[in-house]
Amino acid sequence: MYEDFVAVDRWTAExxxxxxxxxxxxxxxxxxxxxxxxFAVNGKPLWIAMPNLAWVxxxxxxxxxxxxxxxxxxxxxxxKQAIESGYDNGRELYTMSTDExxxxxxxxxxxxxxxxxxxxxxxxxxxxxPAELDFQxxxxxxxxxxxx
Numbered sequence: 001m002y003e004d005f006v007a008v009d010r011w012t013a014e015x016x017x018x019x020x021x022x023x024x025x026x027x028x029x030x031x032x033x034x035x036x037x038x039f040a041v042n043g044k045p046l047w048i049a050m051p052n053l054a055w056v057x058x059x060x061x062x063x064x065x066x067x068x069x070x071x072x073x074x075x076x077x078x079x080k081q082a083i084e085s086g087y088d089n090g091r092e093l094y095t096m097s098t099d100e101x102x103x104x105x106x107x108x109x110x111x112x113x114x115x116x117x118x119x120x121x122x123x124x125x126x127x128x129x130p131a132e133l134d135f136q137x138x139x140x141x142x143x144x145x146x147x148x
Contacts, residue, residue, distance in 0.1 A: 001112070001119050002076025010086030016041050018079055020072050020121060027052075034095075037075035041083075047093045048075035054101035066105055069118040074104035 003020040019040045026032040026049060034049040055066050066074075078096055083089070096104075112118055 002073045002080060002108070003119055003121060005076065005080060007080045007083040009083055009089060011089060016083050018046075018076065018083075020076060021045075022122075023068055023072060025052075035071060037072055039076065039079060041079075045092065046079070048079055049093060049095040050075060050101050051096070051098050054096075054098045054105075057098055058102060058105065061102070066101075067115060067118075069121055070105055070108060070115055072121055073108045073112075073118060074101060077104045077108055 002018075004018070006015050006017050008014070009016055021038040021040050024036045024038065026034040026036045029036070032049065033052050035052060035055075037048045037050065039046045039048070050071060058064060058066050075096070078100065079094070081087075082094060108118075109115060
């Protein structure tokens, strides 16, 4: 899907490796009524700003919610199309409209068939082993972290 993908830049024909890095509500950080989805594109930070109104509009139109996983996928789909179409390459922040968010959300749902089929986040290296990723949450006494 769109949490870790390669898109080819329309103008330079160079591959752009895009990896989702995080989701942040921008109200506190930028004083914006948006949710920012951060990607690393060939190692450089890039943000997709999605208006929070899109969450409200999605619920109003069809009673469904935009989950964090779905928002990240929709932003990634938007980013891939932006790179492949040559849309103002080189920017660090792209701002989606409410309609763009809803269009990409719907397209992602069609692609995966159901939101339950969305990949989980965060992106973990394909060659990582579960034991290497062990961490301790409250109430989980039998983990490698408790031995450290």
